[in-house]
Amino acid sequence: xxxxxxxxxxxxxxxxxxxxxxxxxxxxxxxxxxxxxxxxxxxxxxxxxxxxxxxxxxxxxxxxxxxxxxxxxxxxxxxxxxxxxxxxxxxxxxxxxxxxxxxxxxxxxxxxxxxxxxxxxxxxxxxxxxxxxxxxxxxxxxxxxxxxxxxxxxxxxxxxxxxxxxxxxxxxxxxxxxxxxxxxxxxxxxxxxxxxxxxxxxxxxxxxxxxxxxxxxxxxxxxxxxxxxxxxxxxxxxxxxxxxxxxxxxxxxxxxxxxxxxxxxxxxxxxxxxxxxxxxxxxxxxxxxxxx
Amino acid sequence: xxxxxxxxxxxxxxxxxxxxxxxxxxxxxxxxxxxxxxxxxxxxxxxxxxxxxxxxxxxxxxxxxxxxxxxxxxxxxxxxxxxxxxxxxxxxxxxxxxxxxxxxxxxxxxxxxxxxxxxxxxxxxxxxxxxxxxxxxxxxxxxxxxxxxxxxxxxxxxxxxxxxxxxxxxxxxxxxxxxxxxxxxxxxxxxxxxxxxxxxxxxxxxxxxxxxxxxxxxxxxxxxxxxxxxxxxxxxxxxxxxxxxxxxxxxxxxxxxxxxxxxxxxxxxxxxxxxxxxxxxxxxxxxxxxxxxx
Numbered sequence: 001x002x003x004x005x006x007x008x009x010x011x012x013x014x015x016x017x018x019x020x021x022x023x024x025x026x027x028x029x030x031x032x033x034x035x036x037x038x039x040x041x042x043x044x045x046x047x048x049x050x051x052x053x054x055x056x057x058x059x060x061x062x063x064x065x066x067x068x069x070x071x072x073x074x075x076x077x078x079x080x081x082x083x084x085x086x087x088x089x090x091x092x093x094x095x096x097x098x099x100x101x102x103x104x105x106x107x108x109x110x111x112x113x114x115x116x117x118x119x120x121x122x123x124x125x126x127x128x129x130x131x132x133x134x135x136x137x138x139x140x141x142x143x144x145x146x147x148x149x150x151x152x153x154x155x156x157x158x159x160x161x162x163x164x165x166x167x168x169x170x171x172x173x174x175x176x177x178x179x180x181x182x183x184x185x186x187x188x189x190x191x192x193x194x195x196x197x198x199x200x201x202x203x204x205x206x207x208x209x210x211x212x213x214x215x216x217x218x219x220x221x222x223x224x225x226x227x228x229x230x231x232x233x234x235x236x237x238x239x240x241x242x243x244x245x246x247x248x249x250x251x252x253x254x255x256x257x258x259x260x261x262x263x264x265x266x267x268x269x270x271x272x273x274x275x276x277x278x279x280x281x282x283x284x285x286x287x288x289x290x291x292x
Numbered sequence: 293x294x295x296x297x298x299x300x301x302x303x304x305x306x307x308x309x310x311x312x313x314x315x316x317x318x319x320x321x322x323x324x325x326x327x328x329x330x331x332x333x334x335x336x337x338x339x340x341x342x343x344x345x346x347x348x349x350x351x352x353x354x355x356x357x358x359x360x361x362x363x364x365x366x367x368x369x370x371x372x373x374x375x376x377x378x379x380x381x382x383x384x385x386x387x388x389x390x391x392x393x394x395x396x397x398x399x400x401x402x403x404x405x406x407x408x409x410x411x412x413x414x415x416x417x418x419x420x421x422x423x424x425x426x427x428x429x430x431x432x433x434x435x436x437x438x439x440x441x442x443x444x445x446x447x448x449x450x451x452x453x454x455x456x457x458x459x460x461x462x463x464x465x466x467x468x469x470x471x472x473x474x475x476x477x478x479x480x481x482x483x484x485x486x487x488x489x490x491x492x493x494x495x496x497x498x499x500x501x502x503x504x505x506x507x508x509x510x511x512x513x514x515x516x517x518x519x520x521x522x523x524x525x526x527x528x529x530x531x532x533x534x535x536x537x538x539x540x541x542x543x544x545x546x547x548x549x550x551x552x553x554x555x556x557x558x559x560x561x562x563x564x565x566x567x568x569x570x571x572x573x574x575x576x577x578x579x580x581x582x583x584x585x586x
Contacts, residue, residue, distance in 0.1 A: 048584060058491040112311055112420040113583045121311040131418040138341040149341060152334035153419050 037124075038206060038237045039087040039110060044119030045261075046080040046105055079105040081261040082119070087254070092228075092238040094252035094269050096245065096276050101258040103241045107131055107208045110239065125205025125237070128154055130196065132210070139184040143174065143194055146183055150198040164201045171227070172197035173220070193220050200227050207231060210241045225251070245273045318577050328422050335425055339432040346437075354440045361396040361441060365389050372510050382452035383517045383547050389448050390546045391509030391539055393441040394468070398475050398535070399500045401434035405479025406486045406496055413586050423579035424572070427479045431472065449546060456516075456549030463545040463552070471538050473564040480571030484578055487585050507535050508543065516548040534563035 079102045087093055095103050108114040109121055111129045137146045147168055151161030169179055172194040174186075183191060200207065228251055231238060242248050248255060248269050255272035257264040265275055318324075347353030365388055372388075405427035409416065412426050449457065486492040504510070506529050513530050514521045522530060530536045537560035541552040 057489060059489045059495060060491055062489070108417065108583065109311065111418075112309055113417065115580050115584075116311060116313050118313050121309075123309045123311070125308075127309075127420070129418060129420075132414060138345065140345045141341050145337075145341070149334075149337050152331070152337050153415070153421065155331070155421065157330075158333045 040122045042120045044116045047117045048077040092252045094248035094255040095241045097258035102261040127206045128202040128204030130199035130209045143179040168197045206237045365392040386452045397438040401431045401475035404430035406482035458549040467541045470564040473568045477567030477571035480575035
């Protein structure tokens with residue numbers, strides 16, 4: 001049943017799992033050994049079933065279709081197909097692939113937001129997500145209040161957020177007084193900076209980042225980059241989805257390539273990015289040929 | 293396409309997670325509830341944020357919260373007064389107003405909770421947390437929106453029913469607590485229904501308005517002025533409507549200043565608890581499907 005392939009296997013996996021489940025909750029000692037598996041994705045598929053007819057999910061439609069017995073047409077989207085891989089502690093994994101490859105779906109599955117349709121995902125550690133900027137933020141609240149709201153949404157306690165507040169504010173580095181202004185007065189770059197600041201200061205063991213490095217200006221990008229490297233140095237695990245292939249090569253020490261929900265390849269960022277751009281090139285050529 | 297149902301361990305709590313296929317089924321309850329409790333600060337903050345967006349802190353914002361049910365009550369008063377041509381004042385005014393205020397809480401709570409999941413798209417798609425927090429927050433908000441009507445109610449009681457004020461007024465506290473449970477339970481169910489039927493939100497206002505007429509708010513179960521009990525259809529409705537006992541107790545305590553029969557309390561309690569548990573199970577057993585659905 002499971003096709004455990006396409007990736008360097010970790011042989012001592014059962015032992016590792018046992019070690020983790022015995023670990024008491026709440027105790028966050030940081031083991032120096034970098035080889036332990038943090039995330040293990042085993043033969044995971046995720047299928048969305050969307051009704052072709054937009055009105056299928058309505059009472060009206062249900063009532064109307066009573067007696068006709070006609071099942072509304074359902075389109076299955078196989079966002080992920082039998083994906084398996086493992087990630088050890090301290091890995092910065094770049095995920096590349098074209099639109100609709102299943103990258104965001106994979107991230108949401110890792111965060112526990114989307115349940116897998118089949119397979120199993122095992123995650124050890126506190127997960128922080130930066131999947132969309134400023135989720136849980138309310139534009140009518142001030143920056144300060146949103147830091148609290150965002151932190152609480154991520155599962156911290158009030159005291160924990162307060163503890164981190166100064167650091168977050170310093171990192172976001174907004175112009176004077178903006179932390180006390182409603183966020184609807186922010187530029188999108190400022191919004192993004194604060195959101196990024198909140199996400200990276202949750203002290204996550206695993207950070208999931210989806211296309212968020214594009215927030216802010218060049219100076220902030222540089223800072224974000226430095227922060228990511230700092231997190232890496234602390235042996236945190238980071239998943240980075242990006243179309244900016246340069247940052248994948250620069251930041252990551254491992255990479256996977258998804259295409260149409262399948263794991264095409266895994267390797268060094270350099271290899272993966274090269275392979276991926278090559279495939280894009282081929283396609284582009286094909287299209288241009290067609291145009292002729 | 294039935295996915296194998298296995299309960300996932302520590303979905304939200306702790307540092308170790310295993311995610312397995314599931315569509316329905318309850319997560320471990322102890323963990324779920326303790327995680328819910330752990331996140332109470334989030335509910336408070338989210339409620340505060342939304343209240344702020346609704347201008348709750350401003351004078352006019354609060355005034356509107358009072359004015360809206362007050363105007364409703366005025367309309368109903370004239371409606372019933374003219375249709376009945378009765379001399380029901382002043383007990384009737386107190387009964388109507390207190391009932392409308394409480395029902396406004398119920399109505400707000402249920403309809404907002406119903407929309408909380410379908411409207412919580414971004415938050416649901418990008419953060420993992422016990423989804424029950426969303427409708428719960430809406431019930432909390434409805435409660436805060438109910439508070440400004442209390443002083444008005446106090447004035448009306450003082451003007452109309454001063455002689456009936458007694459310790460029985462304290463019965464309103466546990467009674468309102470039951471109403472909160474009832475509202476939450478029904479809100480959970482409606483939220484689930486709305487995820488699976490996007491046009492449920494169009495139907496809900498009619499149901500809630502119907503609920504108003506079927507609950508002893510515009511009419512009495514026992515009229516304190518004449519001592520006459522409702523008969524015929526009204527009596528049947530009062531016996532069947534699960535919301536009726538809560539409002540009976542409410543009116544008895546506020547208008548007549550008396551306690552209610554034990555049987556009424558038992559019915560109110562049982563209905564509220566049953567609805568809360570059913571709502572919880574319906575909602576929570578489905579909540580991991582929400583991210584896929586919306």
